[in-house]
Amino acid sequence: MRYTHGVICADGSLSGDPFDDWFSSDPGIQYLTDDVAIATEPRECRSSSQPVAAEGEAVGFWLLGDVYGYDASAVGRSGGYESRPSDVDPAQYCASLYEREGRRFVCGLNGNFTLLIYDRERQQFTLCTDRFGTVPVYWTRTHDGQVVFSTNIQFLPSHPAVETSFDPAYLHEYLAFRRTFGVRTPLEGVEKLEPGTLTTVSLADGTLTTDQYWRPRYRPRDESFEWFVDEFARRFRTVLDEWTDDGREHGVLLSGGSDSRLVLAGLDDATCFHMNDWMNREARTAERVAFEADAEFELLERGAQYRIDALERNRWAGSFNGWFSQPYTSGFEDEITGQVDALVSGLYADSLFDGFSVPSPTVSLGSLGSVTVPIERSIETIDDYVDLLLESAHDEFDVGTDLRSVLEANIYRDGEGIVHHGVTYDSLDELVYYGDCYPLSNDDDMRFHTDLRRMLPYRSPFLDNRLIELSLSLPIRYRLRRNLVGQAVDRLSPDLAAIPHASTGVSLSQPFPVEYAGKHLLEFWQKHVTNRTPPKPYLTDGPWLDDAELLRSHEFPATVLRQRADLADGLPGLDADAVHELYREHQHGENRVGELYTLLTVLTMPVTEHVLARDSAVLDDGQPIDTRSLQKRVINVA
Structure with a gap:
């Protein structure tokens, strides 16, 4: 088990073993009182087997994730920022801050974490999330008032007191966007904790309150681009x-691009891991970068079978965020953990520092393709934002709900703010510029981030508070028409910056117009000029294989759809015949990767079988359902 689970009870009735009927094997209970039960795995919880204590034994702490430091100015104190000493346990560090500042110390924490605080004297249990909600916790309230939570949504419905079904509207969103937004999930009554909040459960009367201490506020600074490059490079190097x-011993997930190259430029020594399906242009560029940095290069070769096996390998990691394939490193755990003690990636640089999340118009060039113009597309109303979301939807399923109506019901003004699926933004600017990554579960790569965090100590510098704050001051024109990350690489390591980007063919030190032209010229060359043929039709020269061709080249989708046709029939609004028709359309030239990969992910999740079996209330032999038998059938915690 690599997850944390908990039960909070307001009536003091947690006698015996509250996990005995939840899991089919020993969950490794770490802590139990009449009010609170916590079970966790050491790599998930950065503290000892018992909670770290403060104020004598009155307050206990569990830390899921990691804390990097503390900014006293966030709570109105002088002294500025301090980093957590590497030899101080993160939970103990939080306990010492609590004794000094009380609960408000959470406002100044820098890290990727969810912090659990059990205050026995005040009879309160508080769950504290970091600013972007990078360590998701799923929770629900049972009919008898218990709060049940887990860092893995797959386990919640198997709790004996939890009753849930699929919500057709949010299941539709997941099928269309391969994610659900904000705090919503496709399971009725199950939500995620809000980012940047303290959620407190009273053990006296069961009431639940949420206090928000942070949300993104976009305040662009009137500074030159050179100022931002200098400041960005300085903060980045300080963080590393x-x-x-x-x-x-640190490892870097190295691509042929710029984000991970910046990480390598900031490290004195590292092992570079590059995942690819063959030694293509992307892989050769990454190898050249590692060689130039005098770093060890390790090719983690995937191939088609690696992707196919991910259906089974990652089925317990499903969170209704992303596809089965997106815990990309899950099949290389032994290779990575056998060589390094910690891992650093360049994840979320594109979301925070370039134009990835800034809407821009696309212009069709006919048979030549299309280009994205580096100017901001005007989004002036919530309706405009809904239109923007719908443009990216894969909505070929007729599930009985209208996707536009679902979005309009969940994105609305509330006073001066805008609520997006239970998460509040100050204005439309914050929603448009940061809605793709705040909370982090709005980004479908959250599944990759979570898998890395559970593998070994892992960090992405771009999720450090100091870089997030800089992003919130970066003018949009610089994100769209400049290359901040590339220029920072040039500051830290000109030799690495001189190596051409695998996707543009030009060095990172080149100005943006050259980079922009190079990217589109390379795309044109690959599409219309070169006759280079990869070894397999699903192989490419980039970082990813061609999933459309993979689905046509291998029979695994048909096998899964046939074996799980009863589950497809049981999902709200779906039926196996319609799903097979989508597959046939794809085989005959239509592109249905989005619909098929998302559906394959849902059908192979253990939670799907469990929830649908509970809905039908019968097992295969037609007898009334036995909860423990069902758990043993679909749950393997080991």
Whole structure:
């Protein structure tokens, strides 16, 4: 088990073993009182087997994830920012801050975490999330008032007191967007904790209150681009220097692009891991970068079978965020953990520092293709934002709900703010510029981030508070028409910056117009000029294989759809015949990757079988359902 589970009870009735009927094997209970039960796995919880204590034994702490430091100015204190000493346990660090500042210390924490605080004297249990909600916790309230939570949504419905079904509207959203937004999930009554909040359960009367201490506020600074490059490079190097001063052997997930190259430029020594399906242009560029940095290069070769096997390998990691394939490194855990103690990636640089999340118009060039114009597309109303979302939807399923109506019901003004699926933004600017990554579960790569975090100590510098704050001050024109990350690489390591980007063919030190032209010229060359043929039709020269061709080249989708046709029939609004028709359309030239991959992910999740079996209330032999038998049938915690 690599997850944390908990039960909070207001009537003090948690006698015996509250996990005995939840899991089919020993969950490794760490803590139990009449009010609170916590079970966790050591790699998920950065503390000892018992909670770290503060104020004598009155308050207990569990830390899921990691804390990097503390900014006293966030709570109105002088002293500025301090990094957590590497030899201080993160939960103990939080306990010492609590004794000094009380609960408000959470406002100044820098890290990727969810913090659990059990205050026995005040009879309160509080769950504290970091600013972007990078360590998701799923929770629900049972009919008898218990609050049940887990870092893995797959386990919640198997709790004996939890009753849930699929919500057709939010299941439709997941099928269309391969994610659900904000705090919503496709399971009725199950939500995620809000980012940047303290959610407190009273053990006296069961009431639940949520206090928000942070949300993104976009305030662009009137500074030159050179100022931002200098400031960005300085903060980035500071973050990496603090993180790597711990004697660990660090690994970097290295691509042929710029984000991970910046990470490598900031490290003095590292092992580079590059995942690819063959030694293509992307892989050769990454190898050249590692060679130039005098770093060890390790090719983690995937191939078609690696992707196919991910259906089974990642089925317990399903979170209704992303596809079965997106815990990309899950099949290389032994290779990575056998060589390094910690891992650093460039994840979320594109969401925070370039034009990825800024809407821009696309212009068709006919048979030549299309280009995205680096100017901001005007989004002036919530209706405009809904239109923007719908443009990216894969909505070929007729599930009985209208996707536009679902979005309009969940995105609305509330006073001066805008609520997006239970998460509040100050204005339309914050929603448009940061809605793709705040909370982090709005980004479908959250599944990759979570898999890395559970594998070994893992960090992405771009999720450090100091870089997030800089992003919130970066003018949109610089995100769209400049290359901040590339220029920072040039500051830290000109030799690495001189190596051409695998997707543009030009060096990172080149100005944006050259980069922009190079990217589109390379795309044109690949599509219309070169006659280079990869070894397999689903192989490419980039970082990913061609999933459309993979689905046509291998029979695994047909096998899964045939074996799980009863589940497809049981999902709201779906039926096996319609699903097979989509597959046939894809085989005959239509592109249905989005619909098929999302559906394959849902059909192979253990939670799908469990929820639909509970809905029908009978097992295969037609007898009334036995909860423990069903759990043993679909749950393997080991």
